[in-house]
Amino acid sequence: MKKLIYVTGLLALLGWGCNSQPNNTVYTNAGSTPPNVVLIMADDMGYNDLGCYGNATIKTPNIDRLAALGMRLTDYHTNGVVCSPTRAALLTGLYPQEAGVEGVVTAKSHRASGMSPSKFTLAEYLKESGHTTALFGKWHLGYQPEFGPNVQGFDQFKGFVSGNVDYFSHIDQEGFEDWWNNNQIQNEAGYLTDLISKNAIEFLEKKEDDKPFFLYLAHGAPHYPYQGPNDTADRTVGGSFPIQGSREDKKKAYKEMIESLDKNVGKVIDYLDKNKLTDNTLVIFCSDNGGTRNVGSNAPLSGHKGQVYEGGHRVPAIFYWKDKIQPGVSEELVLSMDLFPTIASLLDLEVPKDLSGKDLSVIFDQTKADKNIEERTVFWRFKNQGAARKGNWKLLKIDGEAKLYNLSTDIKETADVKEEFPDVFQELNRAYEEWEFGLKEETILT
Template identity: 45%
Template sequence: MMPAFALLVVFLLVPLLGIEAAETKPNFVLIVADDLGYGDLGCYGGDSPQTPHIDRLARGGLRFTDFHSAGAMCSPTRASLMTGRYPQRFGPIFDAALSGTTQRDRGLPLEATTIAELLREAGYVTGCFGKWHLGYQPPLLPTNQGFDIFRGLVSGDGDFHTQIDRSGNEDWWHNNRVEMDEGYTTDLLTKYSVDFIAAHHEEPFFLYLPHLAIHFPWQGPEDPPHRTAGRSWHQDKWGVIPDRGNVRPHVEAMIESLDASVGAIVETLNQWELTQETVVIFTSDNGGYLTYGKDFRNISSNGEWRGQKAQLYEGGHRVPMIVSWPGRIAPGVTDELVHSNDLLPTMLSLIDEPAVSSDGIDLASLWIEREPLPKRDLFWRSGSQLAVRSGSWKLVASRKEGAKPELYNLDDDPGEQRNVATQYPTIVKKLSDAWSQWDADVDLSSMEYSR
């Protein structure tokens, strides 16, 4: 039997241990690039531009080769990152990007549970600096979805110098009101983020930094301003591009600015001695554009993957993903199949918070112990397009009448060049049936938010 004195010591220490555990909860920094392709970074095989800060983050962290965004466009992935749910659970409007003209009163339902709400309940201070694109006006803005502070834009894109959206509106917000600021968008978001870390370095924080770069308008820091308020820019939304056949120089300047931002965030963590107390996650919301319209060419790079943004081939949704937590996550590379939905349950697991309903899985054992993940299927829907991934098999299809399914074995054909659907009809049917079951399930779930 334990002596009475020893029991007293244990009872006295328990509250202290609880306090210590709370104080050592890691900070989270989630940096999301916009339209950044798999091949746009040096650490993913790109040779131009130079991305030394992101590459250094990858060398010191865990780099994913088979990470997938929940959508091939902006809003779906953002809904997934915030909720850990397939975006279609919130309605078919999340098959694609929220429109700034026809859906200004729509957005992520307030009833949805976000990672910001869950972390704030766990004692975190929460900040969102960047592109929201999950609602265009109050109350569908970040401060009603768990964030203590929001600075940035609510639309799908804005001029990087004037912060005017494509409908001609001033689109630079401070919490629930428009409050314009002067500067280049990437630099402003970096400054807000650095200030947020400095202000909250003594308490656990969640910094969500969804950059606008490299989304159009394609404007590097030295490119001229383009949009002015009070007129529509829908037919002239791309910026000042003298050579439309070679957009790449403008995009490279944007990538370099994005890379510098990552460097500034990491350096700020170093300055406040927070590096080993902070999980830094870097990813993209979807693949990059290779071409746009009739004449824009040489824009982004998706490496070896077929397709581009808005398509459900690999190039539309296989994106960079890096996680860094020095001292806890060993450097390396993993080819495990991972999805946007997985970040929310993983972050909760890392701070020992109870699991919530999610379509993702906990990656903590993979990150820290390199344990393999359970097998599962992943699904995508974008209007009439559909895709499902099961192991090495990938089905890409369309619900349009007369469309024929495409089946690829990514182990043998990572570039999705050889359609083997006619050779494996049983696999096509199996994947088609799995997608149909998933589709019915998410549509049923969405009814909860359409009442």
């Protein structure tokens, strides 16, 4: 049974169904059909892995075009520094710890575990608002159907439930088949990145014309195994294989994988354009954590995936909605958990109460441009690491040692200034301790 805190929102949704047009909406000229949402998530993509974020080597014209036509965020952060926690936060609007998923839901150790179905998700919320919901790609919040996408609000699911699969054989890193059609294993031939966009377009072709949709495209790229579209399978069922793939030049494979991802993003956007869906569709692109140490680029940040330094959680993010979101660059602090309430608000739905994420639609909605964003303190925790951020101040705690950084002058987090600013240090340290103490933790997957 879902939490009572959502009753207000659901009543609002029921009321919406009685009107041909919602009130005070940013899409009043888009027609009577409520807006659609396309959420595209890359896997392990670093802050500097796209052309629009400064990469001069990897060619990403389609995503760069989204950034040019939409709002590019330069201070967007994942709630986790590895895959599962961010996905939990994005879907629930909560901190990963509150969602019960602080660490990776691994193929080896957590095959009977997952995020509790009692957690209310963005997919459930939009489904109850009248949207058809579909996930194509990576789930990574539970291996068994009782923890799967179909019990968390998705009408359709085609993809994999583990952290990574072979891009061709779709076998996970423990040697199990991992390509699902809803609740059944049902392999499908094709390169992983191509399959996700293929299934997305087939979904769009079959959708009901008068019904809005929420399409979540959770790509595997550029997570290992490092396999470009012209490579072949490495993994076999129960076999022995190199976890990261057999390609010797992994950086070149990584480049091919991102460029394939970009091509497939372009396919989906082109379909929306050609079928006159762009005007009524909010498109969001983001990554689930920072790039890896050896192949990803997080420049100019320090750190990488698995760390609470900026490089572990500051990632690319783009919001695009033709003629609704004005092109530009936002320097506002945004986290994965903010997407749930922000999407709800942009679609003119009642924002659920008691979410840890905040409605930041003011950044994207010109009708709310006169509203101020209240400064807040946000937190990260992973294993022996913790961090707190308020404004440009960031507290970093690793193995019990705490440091303070001023990100406005030290984005690389190299100069500890806690001695110069003891009051700021004590404030953030106290806030972090209070946040930890106040967490109502369930079974935390670490």
